[in-house]
């Protein structure tokens with residue numbers, strides 16, 4: 380696995396693969412940030428944006444080719460003594476190790492931050508879970524209570540329905556009885572009307588016969604008298620007794 384160093388500029392962290400600005404304080408920057416930060420001023424005073432080290436010498440910061448050609452590799456250390464070559468190589472390795480160590484620290488910092496955030500989220504999650512569990516338990520108890528109440532109400536409803544059906548049956552029975560009574564009463568009234576009509580007819584005929592023969596006294600019915608006694612066959616309908624002073628005398632016209 381090949382590790383790439385990244386731009387040390389704050390919040391940049393661009394992977395450096397081909398070109399990079401490197402410093403003697405062991406920091407590296409991308410081309411954009413290198414050009415911007417290491418533009419030489421008149422006094423040649425440069426400041427490393429990562430560690431604020433002063434970079435006075437012209438070789439304190441250079442633009443390096445991270446993918447050197449084979450020719451460059453062959454010539455860059457050519458002619459140097461082995462101890463110098465080893466010294467250069469050791470310094471280059473030290474630069475690399477520092478970058479890897481910084482990257483490791485950064486990743487560990489990120490990991491610790493993420494871990495703390497995760498712990499915080501887990502605590503919040505635990506609290507939320509406890510709260511939800513409490514709400515769920517409350518809801519379950521409420522549901523159980525409502526189910527119990529629903530059973531009671533349903534039982535009452537069934538009882539009331541049964542009572543209503545019984546009352547309805549009684550009302551229907553009473554309605555039939557009332558209807559039967561009405562029919563009987565109507566039939567009785569019709570029979571009574573027919574009897575009265577027959578009696579009226581008899582009385583008219585009788586009055587006509589009496590009027591044709593003699594004068595008679597009309598005796599109105601007293602309040603305490605019963606019509607059945609008056610119209611009974613034993614009692615005369617009209618009183619023709621002359622000795623009793625008539626209060627009203629009917630005289631038919633003679634032709």
Ligand SMILES: [Zn+2]
Nearest residue numbers: 386391409412
């Ligand atoms: Zn950068």
Ligand SMILES: [Zn+2]
Nearest residue numbers: 404406427430
């Ligand atoms: Zn630096």
